[in-house]
Amino acid sequence: MQETDAIINARREMEVCNACRYCEGFCAVFPAVELRREFSAGDLSYLANLCHGCRGCYYACQYSPPHEWGINVPAALAEVRAESYAEYAWPKPMAVVFERNGTVVSLMAAFGIALVLLLCSLGSSNFWVAHGNTPESFYKVIPLWAMQIVGTATFGFSLFALAMGARNFWRDAGPQEKIGPTAVAIALWDVLTLKNLGGGGNGCNDNSEAFSMRRRYLHHAMFYGFMLCFAATTTGFIYHSFLGWPAPYPFISAPVILGTVGGILMVIGTIGLMAMKFVDDPIPNVRRLLGGDVALLMLLAMIAVTGLVLLAVRATGAMGLAMAIHLGFILAFFLVLPYSKMVHGVYRSAALLRRAIERNMKPLGGE
Amino acid sequence: MPDRTKTYDVLVAGGGNAALCAAITARQAGASVLLVESAPRAFRGGNSRHTRNLRAMHDQPNAVLTDAYKEDEYWDDLLRVTGGQTDETLARMTIRASSGLFGWMKDAGVRFQPSLTGTLNLGRTNAFFLGGGKALVNAYYLTAEKLGVEIMYDTEVTDLNMEDGSVRSVDIRYKGFPETVHARCVVASSGGFQANLDWMRQYWGDAVDNFVIRGTPYNKGRVLKSLLDQGVASIGDPTQCHAVALDARAPKFDGGITTRLDSVPYSVVVNKHGDRFYDEGEDVWPKRYAIWGRLIAQQPDQIAYSICDSKAFPLFMPSVFPAYKANTVEELAVKMKLDPAKVRETVKGFNKAVKPGQVFDNLKLDGNATSGLTPEKTNWARAVDKAPFYGYPLRPGITFTYLGVRVNEKAQVIMDNGQTSGNLFASGEIMSGNILGKGYLAGFGMTIGTVFGRIAGQEAARRARN
Ligand SMILES: Cc1cc2nc3c(=O)[nH]c(=O)nc-3n(C[C@H](O)[C@H](O)[C@H](O)COP(=O)(O)OP(=O)(O)OC[C@H]3O[C@@H](n4cnc5c(N)ncnc54)[C@H](O)[C@@H]3O)c2cc1C
Ligand code: HEM
Ligand code: SF4
Ligand code: SF4
Numbered sequence: 129m130q131e132t133d134a135i136i137n138a139r140r141e142m143e144v145c146n147a148c149r150y151c152e153g154f155c156a157v158f159p160a161v162e163l164r165r166e167f168s169a170g171d172l173s174y175l176a177n178l179c180h181g182c183r184g185c186y187y188a189c190q191y192s193p194p195h196e197w198g199i200n201v202p203a204a205l206a207e208v209r210a211e212s213y214a215e216y217a218w219p220k221p222m223a224v225v226f227e228r229n230g231t232v233v234s235l236m237a238a239f240g241i242a243l244v245l246l247l248c249s250l251g252s253s254n255f256w257v258a259h260g261n262t263p264e265s266f267y268k269v270i271p272l273w274a275m276q277i278v279g280t281a282t283f284g285f286s287l288f289a290l291a292m293g294a295r296n297f298w299r300d301a302g303p304q305e306k307i308g309p310t311a312v313a314i315a316l317w318d319v320l321t322l323k324n325l326g327g328g329g330n331g332c333n334d335n336s337e338a339f340s341m342r343r344r345y346l347h348h349a350m351f352y353g354f355m356l357c358f359a360a361t362t363t364g365f366i367y368h369s370f371l372g373w374p375a376p377y378p379f380i381s382a383p384v385i386l387g388t389v390g391g392i393l394m395v396i397g398t399i400g401l402m403a404m405k406f407v408d409d410p411i412p413n414v415r416r417l418l419g420g421d422v423a424l425l426m427l428l429a430m431i432a433v434t435g436l437v438l439l440a441v442r443a444t445g446a447m448g449l450a451m452a453i454h455l456g457f458i459l460a461f462f463l464v465l466p467y468s469k470m471v472h473g474v475y476r477s478a479a480l481l482r483r484a485i486e487r488n489m490k491p492l493g494g495e
Numbered sequence: 496m497p498d499r500t501k502t503y504d505v506l507v508a509g510g511g512n513a514a515l516c517a518a519i520t521a522r523q524a525g526a527s528v529l530l531v532e533s534a535p536r537a538f539r540g541g542n543s544r545h546t547r548n549l550r551a552m553h554d555q556p557n558a559v560l561t562d563a564y565k566e567d568e569y570w571d572d573l574l575r576v577t578g579g580q581t582d583e584t585l586a587r588m589t590i591r592a593s594s595g596l597f598g599w600m601k602d603a604g605v606r607f608q609p610s611l612t613g614t615l616n617l618g619r620t621n622a623f624f625l626g627g628g629k630a631l632v633n634a635y636y637l638t639a640e641k642l643g644v645e646i647m648y649d650t651e652v653t654d655l656n657m658e659d660g661s662v663r664s665v666d667i668r669y670k671g672f673p674e675t676v677h678a679r680c681v682v683a684s685s686g687g688f689q690a691n692l693d694w695m696r697q698y699w700g701d702a703v704d705n706f707v708i709r710g711t712p713y714n715k716g717r718v719l720k721s722l723l724d725q726g727v728a729s730i731g732d733p734t735q736c737h738a739v740a741l742d743a744r745a746p747k748f749d750g751g752i753t754t755r756l757d758s759v760p761y762s763v764v765v766n767k768h769g770d771r772f773y774d775e776g777e778d779v780w781p782k783r784y785a786i787w788g789r790l791i792a793q794q795p796d797q798i799a800y801s802i803c804d805s806k807a808f809p810l811f812m813p814s815v816f817p818a819y820k821a822n823t824v825e826e827l828a829v830k831m832k833l834d835p836a837k838v839r840e841t842v843k844g845f846n847k848a849v850k851p852g853q854v855f856d857n858l859k860l861d862g863n864a865t866s867g868l869t870p871e872k873t874n875w876a877r878a879v880d881k882a883p884f885y886g887y888p889l890r891p892g893i894t895f896t897y898l899g900v901r902v903n904e905k906a907q908v909i910m911d912n913g914q915t916s917g918n919l920f921a922s923g924e925i926m927s928g929n930i931l932g933k934g935y936l937a938g939f940g941m942t943i944g945t946v947f948g949r950i951a952g953q954e955a956a957r958r959a960r961n
Binding site: 151 | 537538544545547606608609623624625626627628629630633634636637746749751752753754808809812813814815817
C-alpha cells in the first residue's frame with residue numbers, strides 16, 4: 129500500500145485504539161491491533177479488510193466526533209479498504225475503475241444486456257417463439273456453445289484476476305507465518321457466519337446506539353442465496369454434461385428449487401441492504417463508496433429478479449427476451465467481478481485467514 | 496422536550512452512571528423522572544463514559560469473572576487502599592450488593608466482555624464492559640428513554656433550594672437560560688469538582704494550570720457547592736484528589752484512559768532539570784500509578800520525563816501519543832527540550848549503579864536494584880543502553896476529587912446537624928468519600944455509583960409516591 133492520507137489517518141486512529149483497547153470484545157480488529165506497536169501500510173490494509181463496518185466501536189468511542197480527536201474507526205478503515213481495492217487490482221491499469229465504481233458497474237450492466245439482446249436478435253429467428261417446456265428450448269434462442277464460450281471466457285478471466293488480486297493482497301498484507309489447517313477452518317467459520325459483523329454477538333449499530341442483527345441476516349440471505357444460485361447452475365451443468373438431461377428442468381428438480389430459493393433469498397438480501405442505505409447513519413461510513421455498493425446490490429438484485437421472471441415465463445413467447453436480459457446481467461456480473469465491490473469477499477476472507485493464523489500471538493503491553 | 500411546569504416525582508441531577516442507575520430504578524418503581532445533564536448529548540455520561548470495568552464480589556466463577564473474590568478479601572483491599580478512611584457499614588453493604596448487580600445491569604442493556612479476554616490483569620476482580628463505559632452509558636440512556644425517563648441535555652443544575660433539610664425547588668440553566676423546576680425528591684449524582692479549576696486552585700495554587708483533567712469538563716461541583724453552602728454535612732478531604740501520571744501532551748479535558756503512561760517502572764524518570772526524584776520500581780504499577788501524579792505535581796513546573804531503551808519499550812501499553820525516539824540519550828534529551836549533558840550524566844550514573852548479573856522479570860517484583868543512587872531504583876533496574884531510546888513527558892492527571900456529601904445506607908443526605916434530609920439523596924462520586932476516603936481501588940467508583948444509584952432511585956421513588 130501507498131502512504132496516503134487515508135493510511136496516515138488510519139494509523140493515528142489505530143494507535144489511539146491500541147492505547148485504549150476498550151473495544152477489544154467487539155470484533156477481530158482490536159485483538160489484531162494489540163499484537164503490534166507499529167502499523168505498516170500493509171498492516172493497515174489487513175486491518176481495514178478485517179473490519180466488517182458494524183459501527184459498534186464508533187458508537188462506543190469516547191473520542192468520536194465532536195471530540196477533538198474525532199476517532200471514527202469504521203470510516204477510517206473504509207477509506208483504506210477502498211484504496212486497497214484499487215491497489216491490488218489486476219491488471220494494474222484497471223485500478224481506475226474503482227474510482228467511479230457505481231458508474232462503471234451500472235454502465236457494464238447496461239452494456240451486458242445490450243450485447244446479449246443484439247446477439248440474440250441477430251443470430252436467431254426463434255426469439256419470440258413460445259417453446260413450451262421442450263428440451264433444449266433455451267438453446268434455440270442462444271446456442272449452447274455461445275453461452276459456454278462467453279461464460280467460460282469472461283468468468284474464467286475474472287476468477288484469474290481475482291486470484292491475482294488475492295495474491296497481491298497476500299504479498300502486501302499477508303502474515304509472516306504459514307497457513308495451517310486449523311487456521312483455515314477458523315477463517316472459513318468466520319466467513320460463513322460473519323461472526324465479526326455482530327459487535328461481540330449483539331449486532332450492528334445501524335443508525336443509533338441500539339444494536340440490530342438486520343445487516344448480518346440480510347447479508348446471509350444475499351450470500352447464501354447467491355451460493356444456492358451458483359449451486360443451481362452447477363447442478364444444471366452436471367445434469368446436462370454428464371447425465372445428458374438438458375434444461376429446462378421441471379419445477380420439482382434440484383436446479384429449479386435451488387435457483388428459486390436462492391433467487392428469493394438474494395432479492396430479500398439485496399433489496400433489504402439497499403433499503404438500509406436510507407436509514408444508516410452516514411458518519412461512520414464513507415459516502416463516495418455508496419455508489420459502488422448500490423450498483424453491485426442492484427446488479428445482484430436484477431440477476432435474481434430476472435432469473436425468477438425467466439422461470440415464470442419460460443414456456444411463453446417472452447422467454448427469449450427474459451433470458452437475454454437475465455444473461456445480460458450475468459455477463460455484466462462476470463465482467464465486473466474483479467473490478468467491483470465483489471472483491472471484498474476475497475480480501476475479507478484473506479484478512480480473516482491472516483487473523484486466524486495469528487490467533488495465538490500475545491498482545492503487547494498491558495499484561 | 497420535558498414539561499418543566501409539572502412537579503416530577505424524582506429529579507436526578509447528573510447524567511453519568513450513578514445518575515442513570517438512579518433514574519432507571521426510580522422509573523421502574525413507577526416514579527415520573529426528570530434527568531438533568533449539563534453536557535450536550537454527544538458528551539453525556541460524565542467520567543463514566545471513560546471507564547471500562549466495575550469491581551464485583553463473587554463466590555464462584557461466572558460468565559464475566561474468574562475464580563472467586565469474596566467479601567473479606569474485597570474489604571481487606573479497601574481497608575488497605577483507604578488506610579481505614581472508610582465507613583465499614585456502608586462499605587460492606589456496597590461490597591455485598593456488588594455481587595447482585597449483573598442481572599439488573601444486563602436487563603438494562605449493559606454487555607460485558609467474556610472473562611479472561613481483558614487486557615489488564617483484573618479478570619478475577621473486575622468485570623469489563625463490552626465497548627467500555629460509553630457503551631454502558633449508551634445502553635442506560637436507551638433503557639431510560641424506553642422506560643419514559645425525561646432527559647434534558649445542555650442543562651446545568653445551578654442550585655438545589657433547601658428549606659429545613661428538604662429541597663423545595665431546583666434552579667437550572669437550559670442552554671444558558673435560567674429556569675426553576677420542581678420535584679418531590681432529588682437525587683444528586685453530579686460527580687466531583689475536579690473540572691472546576693478555580694475551586695482546585697484554592698488548594699493547589701497555580702500548579703493547576705499544569706494539571707490535566709482526565710475526564711469530563713462538566714464536573715464543576717456546582718451541585719456539591721450548593722449543598723455544602725446550605726448546611727449539608729461534608730465528607731472527605733477537600734484538598735485531596737486522585738492524581739496519576741499522564742502523557743503531558745494530553746488534552747486539558749476528556750483525554751480519558753489513553754493518555755495514561757505505564758512506562759515508569761521500566762524507565763528512568765527525571766524532572767525538568769534532568770534529576771531523578773523517586774524510586775521508579777518501588778512496587779508494581781497498579782499500586783503506584785496513583786502516587787506518581789502527586790510526585791510530578793511536586794516537581795518544578797509539574798513535569799517529568801520518562802526515558803527508556805528499546806529493551807523496555809515493548810513491555811508497557813503504548814500511550815496515545817508517539818514516544819520521542821532517538822539513537823542517543825543526548826539526542827532524545829534535546830528533542831524533549833532537556834539539557835542533554837545533564838540527562839546523559841543521570842542515565843550514565845544510573846547505568847553504573849545497576850548491579851550486574853541480575854535476572855530481569857517484568858511479571859513480578861524482581862528485586863533488580865541499583866546501588867549507590869539517591870533515590871535508588873529497587874526493582875526492574877536495567878541499564879538504559881540499547882538504542883533507539885524512547886521518551887515521554889509526564890504530567891499529573893486528575894481523575895476525581897474526594898470531597899462529597901455525607902449519606903446513610905439509604906443514600907439519604909445527612910445535614911450538618913446530624914438530621915437526614917427529607918427528600919434529598921446522593922449517589923456516585925459526589926458521595927464516594929463516605930466509603931473511599933483516600934486512595935483508589937480499580938473499578939470501585941462504578942460499583943459505588945451503581946449500588947448507591949439503585950438505592951437512591953428506589954428510596955426516592957418510594958418517598959415521592961407515598
Ligand atoms: C479516565 C477515567 C477512567 C476511569 N475508569 C474507571 C473504571 O474503569 N472503573 C471505575 O469503577 N471507575 C473508573 N473511573 C472513575 C469513574 O469514572 C467514577 O467513579 C464514576 O464514573 C463516577 O460516576 P458518577 O455518575 O458519580 O459521575 P460522572 O460519571 O462523572 O457523572 C457526573 C454527571 O453529572 C453531570 N453534572 C455535573 N455537574 C452538573 C450540574 N451542575 N448539573 C447537571 N449535571 C451535572 C456531568 O455532566 C456528568 O454527566 C475512571 C475515571 C476516569 C477519569
Ligand atoms: C466471502 C466472504 C464475505 C464476507 C466476509 C463478506 C462481508 C461483508 C460485510 C462485512 C459487509 C458490510 C460492510 C461493507 O459494506 O463493506 C458486506 C457487504 C456486502 N457484501 Fe459481502 N461478504 C462476503 C461475500 C459476499 C458475497 C459472495 C457477496 C455477493 C453475493 C457479497 C455482497 C456484498 C454486498 C453487495 C455488500 C454491500 C452491502 C451493503 O453494505 O449495503 N458479499 N460483506
Ligand atoms: S474505537 Fe475508541 S473506544 Fe474503541 S478502542 Fe478505539 S479509541 Fe477506544
Ligand atoms: S468490525 Fe465493527 S467494531 Fe470492528 S472495527 Fe469494524 S466497525 Fe469497529
